Amino acid sequence: MPDLDQLIAQAQAFVRSLFGGGGGRSGGPRPARPGGRRGLTLLGLAVVALWLASGFYRVEPDQEGVVLRFGAFTRTTLPGLNYHLPWPIERVELPAVTRVNLIEIGYRNGPGSGSDAGGAAGTRDVPQESLMLTGDENIIDLDVAVLWRVSNATSYLFNVRNPDAVVKAVAESSIREVIGRTPIQPAMTERRAQIAADVQKQTQQILDNYGAGIEITQVQIQKADPPDAVIESFRDVQRANTDAERLRNEADAYANNVVPRARGDASRIIAEAEGAKQATIASAQGQTKRFLSVLAAYDQAKDITLTRIYIETLQDVLGHARVTVLDDKLKGVLPLLPLGNSALPPPPTAKPPAQGTATGVTQ
Amino acid sequence: MNPFASRLGVVALAAAIVAAVLVDSTLFTVEQTEQALITQFGRPVRLITQPGLHAKIPFVQTVIPFDKRLLALELPGEEVLLGDQRRLIVDCFTLYRITDPLKYYQAVGALQNAVQGRMNSIVSSALRRVLGNNKLLDVLSADRERIMSTIRTQVNGEMASFGVAIEDVRIRRADLPPENTQAVLQRMQSERQRVAAEARAEGAAAATRIRADADRERTVLLANARAQADQLRGEGEATAIHSYADAYGKDPQFYSVWRTLEAYRDSLTSNQTQLVLTPGDAILQYLQAPPAPPGPSAGQPAVTGQK
DSSP states (O other): OOHHHHOOOOOHHHHHHHHHTOOOOOOOOOOSSSHHHHHHHHHHHHHHHHHHHHHEEEEEBBBBBEEEEETEEEEEESEEEEEOOOOOOOOEEOBBSSSOEEESSSEEOOOOOOOSSSSSSTTTTTTHEEEEEESSSSSEEEEEEEEEEEEEEHHHHTTTTSSHHHHHHHHHHHHHHHHSSHHHHHHHOOOTTHHHHHHHHHHHHHHHHHHHHEEEEEEEEEEEEGGGGHHHHHHHHOOOOHHHHHHHHHHHHHHHHHHHHHHHHHHHHHHHHHHHHHHHHHHHHHHHHHHHHHHHHHHHHHHHHHHHHHHHHHHHHHHHHHEEEOOOOOGGGGGOOOSSSSOOOOOSOOOOSSSSOOOOOOO | OOOOHHHHHHHHHHHHHHHHHHHHHEEEOTTTEEEEEEEEETTTEEEEOOOOEEEEOOTTEEEEEEEEEEEEEEEEEEEEEOOOOOOOEEEEEEEEEEEOHHHHHHHHSSOHHHHHHHHHHOOOOOOOOHHHSOOHHHHTTHHHHHHHHHHHHHHHHHHHGOOOEEEEEEEEEOOOOOHHHHHHHHHHHHHHHHHHHHHHHHHHHHHHHHHHHHHHHHHHHHHHHHHHHHHHHHHHHHHHHHHHHHHTTOOOEEEEHHHHHHHHHHSOSTTTOOEOOTSSSSSGGHHOOOOOOSSOOOOOOOOOOOO
């Protein structure tokens, strides 16, 4: 900056001395007066002024100015209006330091790529980048986005030629190295975040070793799938797990149905037995009480009660059964009696003609 | 303008042009990213590593700039035979720096990229040599770092005479050749199929086990319940037997008569029952003879019961 102030002061002093205190309008040179020498001087002054003015430059908010004097780095400048000595003494480089750049590995986004390959609209797969070997010698299809920005403008400009390509190469190398020691299953699932962090760390470390002046701000794993050729069988494993889960659930449902029912049945059986027990006891008590009552009555008039019970019982029996009264003196008739077979309905009327008194009672 | 002035102007102009040419061939800049070798009639005389404005002897000396930055060289993928006879397509990139422009100039000349052809073959042969001693799993594993640094050391040794320092050799891609890729994919597929079949079979086994457990539990529950039920019934019967014994024991003879008669009433009062009686039987005794005044003698009736 002292250079700049000094130079401007010198230029102003020079102009003042020429015009004797008059203001020098650097813009449009006036038409030459009759004294052609003066006009020539003015023209020369205007050219010099323009040349000096060409040193003004603007640094955008996302940029940093790097000023080189005769090719050698002298200073960096901040966003705003700045001045450097005009060409060929000084020149300025304006790298975008806050802008975040994107590197796509394994896919390309954006228009123009068309629909020549599968994938979402506008995304094109790049299999030679995305397919890689995992630690268990399987192949995984990995799409990664690497975001980076310039962290040190001078290192970025002066230390590595073509740093953008180097970032991509290093990132790819790191990804394959990290995936190369990870088995496929975790790589697709729970280790994704870990892989992204490892890749970021390793890429950053390598770039720092190169002094590339680049910061990897983020590594995003966009896709971690099995290759298209085998993705169906991977999905089938998920289906199989679902199937197994369903079978288990069905069996659980069966168990949840059967066991409580069996408990209910068991309770019912026990309750029935309990009931039967009570019934047996009650029945026994009833019968014994009845007997005791009868016995008590019987004890008061034994003979007559016994006879009465006997006769009443036989009356009841004889009243219901088919009774044949046979005089035991008539032995010959016995074989003719239809004793037997209750299966054959006995003829209600055909009673063997007993010679004595025979009474057939049929009901 | 007078002729003198115009002649003066021409001379001044000529002087200015001569001066400009002189200045141009004397002064030169070395960029921040460069280093420069000054040669005098082709013979190297001076090396400038400091960027900025420099001067040389005009017309006699020439400036040859060399890049000072880290330079990348991509080696296209090539098939490499590994120590375990597996094949791998490896492409790598090399980062190098021109450390000694003089040697570099002497070895390959002034061209920036002249060294790359030589370096390609050196990196390639180092790659084959080192990878040929390692297994695929080593290349995939954490050993990759060691392998890469071994390659770097070897390449560095061979490139030293070119005035070039190898900063890094990195394996970028290491893929199987297409036919092996196909084999790996098939293996992955069959392995997934195995896992799927296993999962289904395990699910079925678990389901069967759960069902069998449920059935067993049901059987046990019911059997226990029946056992308890039988015990309860037995208890009931025991209580009943005790009551009967207590009660009937008071007059067993009467019980016998009373209970027998009760049994007759229960079992012989259906119309299927056939009785054959003789007139002398107790109940029929009065069919033959009128009752006599003295007390009756109870006789047993001859009973033939058939259901």
